Amino acid sequence: MNPFKYGRVVSADDFCPRPNLLKQLAGFIKSGQNVVLQGERRMGKTSLVYETVRQLKRHRMLYVDLLEIKTADDLCKRMVKALISMEQQAGLLERILKLLSQLRPVVSIDPLTGQPSVSVDAGVRLKPDSLDGILDLVRESHKRTRLVVVFDEFQDILNLVDAKETLAVLRSKVQFHKDIPYIFAGSVRNQMRTIFTDPESAFFKSAIAVDIGPLDREAFAGFLADKFALGKRVVDKDVIAKVIELAENVPGDVQELCEVIWETTAYRDTIHEDCIGPALELIYARESKGYEAALVQLTGQQVRCLVGLARMGGKAPLSAAFIQGVGITGPASIKKALNRLVQLKVVYRHEGEYKFVNPFFKTWLLWKNY
Ligand SMILES: Nc1ncnc2c1ncn2[C@@H]1O[C@H](COP(=O)(O)OP(=O)(O)OP(=O)(O)O)[C@@H](O)[C@H]1O
Ligand SMILES: [Mg+2]
Known part of the structure; x- marks a missing residue:
């Protein structure tokens, strides 16, 4: 099986250690400090958060992905869904349903697992102030077992028509949750910057900035060579250096290139630089329609x-x-x-x-x- 993974969260053995960042983030989580985690795309933001919380063991993660949210209603419902899926096993479900009765939650039993699953009535429209009650529930949950609340792709909150009001409601609640660590992760730096460093913004100076860049080259090269060795492939140091350079040192892209090198080589092969060309061609075969579509717009x-x-x-x-x-x-x-x-x-x-x-x-x- 191809050991290279890209385009999704990696953890445990698939996570090349980032000891400094992990320690820093774990420290902030333990002390209830809010963090704004910024980095370019595919740098490993989401994986870092998952791996840190996984290693902490004593925290539960409430993970809310804000990618492409359009309305405050969307945001509230995503939070409710995250809360419900986190609490489903913990016996808090009944209490949540009661508190959320105005959202008309619909409970159904999954015929396969026998587990209850809850959805929110699509006809109910939520406004920014509904967030207030939802964040009270977050606190309630935190009292039982320690939480880390993660808002991923947080910059997309700026898509909302009522972004300013939503941010203000969020901020006014979050600031009283002193012992709950909130992590605001995002990719588009300029937009994230507006939220946290613009004095006009409700979130001005409300979280410590942690920047995530490329992996340490040496550690990553060793990690990749070990993965190739799982298929008894021997890979030159220079080839790995070249791969990292071609992928511009972005972990997700490095893994994508390694994935195709693996696909285009065989058990016990020695991988030289001339293996990179055919591997890239496999990427092009998969992606060139997208490149052509981009060119047409120009x-x-x-x-x-x-x-x-x-x-x-x-x-x-x-x-x-x-x-x-x-x-x-x-x-x-x-x-x-x-x-x-x-x-x-x-x-x-x-x-x-x-x-x-x-x-x-x-x-x-x-x-x-x-
Ligand atoms: N620590 C790591 N070790 C190995 N590979 C990693 C690591 N971090 C990230 N990657 C690679 O990058 C890919 C993307 O990781 P992740 O989704 O965590 O990044 P992201 O910054 O959240 O990306 P996006 O901007 O798309 O949300 C992973 O699938 C994996 O290939
Ligand atoms: Mg991500």
Whole structure:
């Protein structure tokens, strides 16, 4: 079985240790300190939280994913669902149902497991102030066994029309839950920054920032070599270094590339650098429709600019060499094209550098000789 996993939470043996971050986060959880956990996409934010709570053993996690939420109603219902699924076994269900009676919860018994499952009446619309009662329940739950409350993809709360009011309600409750650690995890840095560092925001300075970056290269390289060894594949140190470089040191992308290397090699193979090409081609076979769809949305100038980033890197796209290389007159046009590429989430800016959101889109452009 392919030991490389990507696109989902990894834990235990699938989690390459991050001892410092884990210790730091565990410390904050134990002391009830709220944390804002920020990092780029596929860096391992969700996995870090899961693994930390798993290792702590004495805490339960109330995990609420805010990805693509559209309304306060959505948020409330996701919280209720998370609470219900967490409490289902703990005998608190009856109490929750009573407290939530205004949401008209519907209980049904799963015919296979015999377990009750609860859904909230879709006809009931919840408003930001319903959050108040739900957060009281969180506290109630915490009194029984220690909780860690995780709001993942927290930046999406800004999608709500009544985002400001919702954040204010959330903040006013959370600040009284002094012993409950809340973790606000998110990917889009600028938006997360607005929530926690804008003095106008209800959440201004309310949580300690923890940044998550790439894994330690040496530790990750060792972890990956051990996984290859599970199929008696021997892999050169240089090859692993190259893989990490091609995947731009993003753990999820590194694992994706290793997954295809495994798929395109066999038991007892020695993996050399020339194994990387066929592996990348497997990624392209899976993903190139998506790359083509992205290109269709772009103007000729935007495509030239994108190819320029792939060829020359994104450190100095306004330099004379870059402008000459892409054949676009004037930095203003380049700036405009870059802004559009960021807006379309094809590239993002990290420490002043423009980088591909998907590093394999970049290698594909070069491979196709665009
Ligand atoms: N500690 C780790 N050890 C090994 N692989 C990891 C680790 N952390 C992350 N990964 C890899 O990255 C992938 C994404 O991890 P995870 O979902 O935790 O990241 P994320 O930052 O929450 O991503 P997203 O922004 O998509 O929510 C995993 O499936 C795995 O391939
Ligand atoms: Mg995540």
